[in-house]
Amino acid sequence: MKEDVINLDLNKKHYLTWPVIALIDFVTIISFENIFYPFQNQGLSVVISWIFLLFSYVIPYALISSQMSLTFDNQEGGLASWVRRSSNDTLGYWTSWMYWVQSVPYIVDVSNSVIVSFSWIIFGDNSLDKKMSTFWFGMLTFVIILAFILLENRLRNSLEILSLLGGGAMFIMSMLFVALAAWAVMHGGHKIATQPFNWGAFKPSFSLNYFSTTGLLIFAMSGAELAAPYVSQMKNPKRDFPKAMWMLAIMTGFLTIFGTLALAMFFNAHHIPHDFKMNGPYYAFRLLGESLGMGKVLMYIFAVVQAIFMMAQLAVLLDASSRVFAGDVADKFMPKWLTKKNKNGRPIHSYTFTVGLSLFLLLLTGTLPNINTIYNWLLNINGIISPYKTCWVFFAFVAMRMHQEKYKSDYVFIKNRTGALAVGFWCLIFTFICASLGFVPQNVDFGTAEFNHQLVLNIITVIVLFGLGYILPWMRKREKMREEAK
Template sequence: MSNDKKSLSAFSLMMISVAAVLSVRNFPSMATYGWSSIGWYVLGTILFLLPMTLVSAELATGWNKGGGVYSWVREAFGEKAGFIAVFCEWSNNLVWFPTVLSFIAGTIAYIFSPDLANNGLFMFITMMAVFWLSTIVSLLGSDITSRINNIGVVLGSLVPSVLLAILGIAYALSDRHVVLPVFSLDATLPGIHLTTVPFVASVILMFAGMEMSGFHAMDVKNPHRDYPRAMFGAAVIVFLMSVFGTLAMSAVIPVKELNLTAGLMQAFESFLKSFGMSWATPLVAILVALGGFALLTTWLIGPILGLNVTAHSGDMPPFTRKLNKRGVPVFMLVFQGIIATMLSLLYVVLPSVNQAYWILSAITVLLLSITYMLLFAAAIILRIRQPDVPRAFRIPGGMVGMWIVAGLGFLSTAFAFIVGLLPPAGMALFPPSAGFHSTVASFLSGFMHKKIVSEVTAEMVAALPTAAYIAIMLFGTAVLALPPLLILKFRKQSWIEK
């Protein structure tokens, strides 16, 4: 890229990064932590947010060939790893779509009746209407989607975040009742134990997307000076808006009453009602829904374009790379729509909307973790194997700096993958019945003493829900992460573009 195109200032890049990461829909899952959400955000910023921005900047300015994650991981580990990385980046969206759709549907419910947010049938119908409308819009090309995104990011993310923070501060300074306990420094520390640690995956999901800023690193006038400044500024803004928004939600909504899909509107409704402005709740709902629609429309097509690079490399059948007149991969767009529709049925099948939301969010984090672990590892390998490749931005500190930054990112992402396999407190997908307990006890009674049978049976029954949950998470992740291995195994020579 020529120097005359390097027109982005540090401030512009900072705003791009904020828009890529900050999403008000993620606040409810962190609001369950109260004051300790501050500690989780600090850990997430240090261990993941900053490493991801710095690593992606070096990779983007050193291997700016198009394809993003696919090109970077392929350069370090070969074609299979690159395909898996970009496939996980795409397939995680298949699981992510129902969660963002549920957020939009839960928000739309507040335009009519908040109770509809807990109605599975209403949620599914609304989700499908929004999803296929956004798919149709995506078929119209990038010009239309970019315009919607520019408006939606401001109206649907930045404005609601600022408004929520202002309402929260005004509410706290008044004599109104605050659900949060009295502040103390100890309360900000994250409570790490088996029943709560799975929610750390929400921090990773919250900060996912910061690597997108790396694609703009070559457009900055002075990457060595401006990029770190922009990233630091973006991290501060994302951190502060996330903390204030989350705490504002925690101040008015008790944890037991918090709805993961409609928690944002729950908070707005409580704030506006307390200030005698209930009439504004539907207006805010429209604003937030518009922002969610813009976010969805943007991400519907983005990962597909990345996957399309692999199709042009001959890793996928020719029909998957065919474009319409506006340059949109029609087959892949419709194909992902069908899969996302099937996954959205979980909101009808599962007894709890919160349960469906959490399961899909957890699988999303597992798939993202695979992509990010490959990305962090690729940065280290490329610094070792190709140290002389020109990079407009380098992580400072030589190899030591690279190992610290990318190493922290890799370990934190690996940790998020592990804890993402564990069910959160209170979630039992298959609570064992009394009949099951007695059946297991009868089976074991012929081999053990009755007292031992009772103890062993109790332990087995208690462990069953966790084991079943982990099995579901692993199976779902494997189904969405490993198809590239099968595709490459049966790849034909005719797939290679001539």
């Protein structure tokens, strides 16, 4: 009898709860530093942008992801499967390609963040830009990417654990900053830096810069579809998965809105440091620690957490980007050599692609004047490419709802077909426009040589990264011709 109970426990399936899924998705989507570059771009008016996006975009996005995840709950390719099953194989391939290639600028960006975090741990200040040339910054970034690829086979599992721990610690540090900032101001330990702190400070300035930086807000808040693979690991996904998406939207809204208000307490929204995107989080925790009489302790704690989180995220990103094509792509689009796997089950040649494209981006950044400009430019590239990828979420939803009689889902977002299509088209068009406006260079004056330089870099980068997607089907076609000739 006792042995039967033991066997029953061993066979019992372990299910993930909806709060756990929400937390896993949250730490993958948004981190503390994601509120800094929108604050530099739009000032305190970004609070209005966050609130508007929360209700008109983030919540619909999360619930659309709920329906798509529960409609296509047995597909391995995630977003690519949504598009492939709701439209055709060709669009499914392009979704896979764009989903993979949009991770490359982010991989380079995360590698940059690793270097910045260690510079704060070692030097305790913002002197990296003065102590390292752009050439060596690019070389060190490339070495970090290459090192993590070489160590991927041995460290992957441990770094996924570190990613969860680092992500959880980052979430705690973010919430701690908001809470302690409010406490410091209410108890007289710190005066509000943004003055005047009134309704006028929140008024948006509807300029070209304002609209061209909205893509970065979408980049900061997007990724709800990443939770799709966890649907099969839930006991009652019909009831609980939408709950996880609601929790995700609420947590995202809390961090973006209240985190921005906390930043306004320590930084004058009208005079933000020029290197705020790169060094802002460290400035914030240093100022918070000083206002609480703790010196630089909080800043060093944050720097260590940031380093661990970014290194673990880099390992997971490299692994995920190497596997994406093994998920759900039609055979006619993918050369066999690219999907060839080593003894550990990894498609090794896709790592070569990742290294090559990372090197291409680093060569482009070598034409920029300093490390701060490189950091900002890579963020801006993510604000273009990532929203273009997100467009496929809404495309798949619209395609599915237009022929909803063909699909069965345990959860339906907006039962009225016309209403659902209206929301889907709104999200699709809004995301596409924001991504396209992201081509306009930021933090540089319009019409200057630097503006034109960055505009050319933006265009070249997007053409190369997306355009390379045409080569793989051509290579597969040539491969099949050789096979038939034999």
